[in-house]
Amino acid sequence: MCYFKRLIYIIPVLLLVACQTSNTIPIKFENNPTIDNFISIIDYIEVLPLENDGVHYLGSEPELFMCGDNYVIVDKFNKSIYRYSPTGEFLNKIGNYGNGPFEYSTIDNIQVLSDKLINVYSTPGKVMTFTETGEFVKSTTIKNHGIQTYHVDNGYLIYFGNGKGTTHRLFFVGDGQSKKMLDATDKVLNFSNNVPLFSENRDGSIAVLDSYNPIIYKYKNKILSEYIVFDFSETSIPSLYYKQEDPFIASNMLFSHDFSFVRRYFENEDYSFVEVYTRHPSGPPTFTYGIKSEGVWKWFSTGQVGQMPLTASFRTIDSDNFLYAIVDPLCINRCQPEILDKVNNHDILKSINQEDNYVIFKVKLN
16 A cells, blocks of 8 residues: 655734625535546646755645746745745755744745745744745734734735634734634634635635635635635535534534535636545545536546545646646556556656655646
């Protein structure tokens, strides 16, 4: 049996702002789909190994962000941020781990800004800005520190979620104001989601993921509204979960059943992509993917997590309709034949060893 070698799972004036609801029609989630819908929209796959210089060897579940044509890789396991060229060569490190004034003590999340500056959000409430080449620009402190933070307008979106002792799950802080969104009155705990909760939509708004929630929210001009709603039917989280008086009793009840939630979302002008995580009382979790094009959602699975390399590996999509996955080389030889048939540089694929650094799969969608 093949398992991923580095796999780990699991201020000012206060204004109350109501979250605007909409007449959004729930999208029906298709459980247990095959890989066929994915194969049908792939033009080709380019395999891009990241340089393995023996020093910048990536740990478990790295995140990938585009910065122009280059790749910014966040390695939370090793508390490091690296930049690689379009051909996979290591270019530079961004910032350093530590407790000094120009260092980050944690990497809660990062954000690549439009001018290729990179914000690193760290505990406690520290926002550090670097150039793409790694030069320190400035450091800002945010009084209210949540799970993840994202720069918007003239301030920041800060996500706390449930169980953090705040009255709301999401705040906007800036312009001398703190605006509250998504109340946190339910006595439940967050399910740890160590992936980006914020992403930019095609219209310039910000997509916001909310722990356990089948709703993807949209933030724009200091207004939060429902954007996409999914219907998980038999794996939906029961309303009884939110009615418990003890968060640990609620969690025990929930974890004794199958349940699904949105784990990752991003989009470009042509495609919307969602990753749905389904937890089971026994056995590994299930990852199901949905891609929307021309108004139609297609659902697919890439196999069992820990065995099939693309599962839990998708990270982002660019303006040229390349879908990016960052893959542990240990299990590349376990790829389905249908996937391998789409690879256009088999010579590179055959040269990859299990001890190499992570590999980027550039999936060209048709």
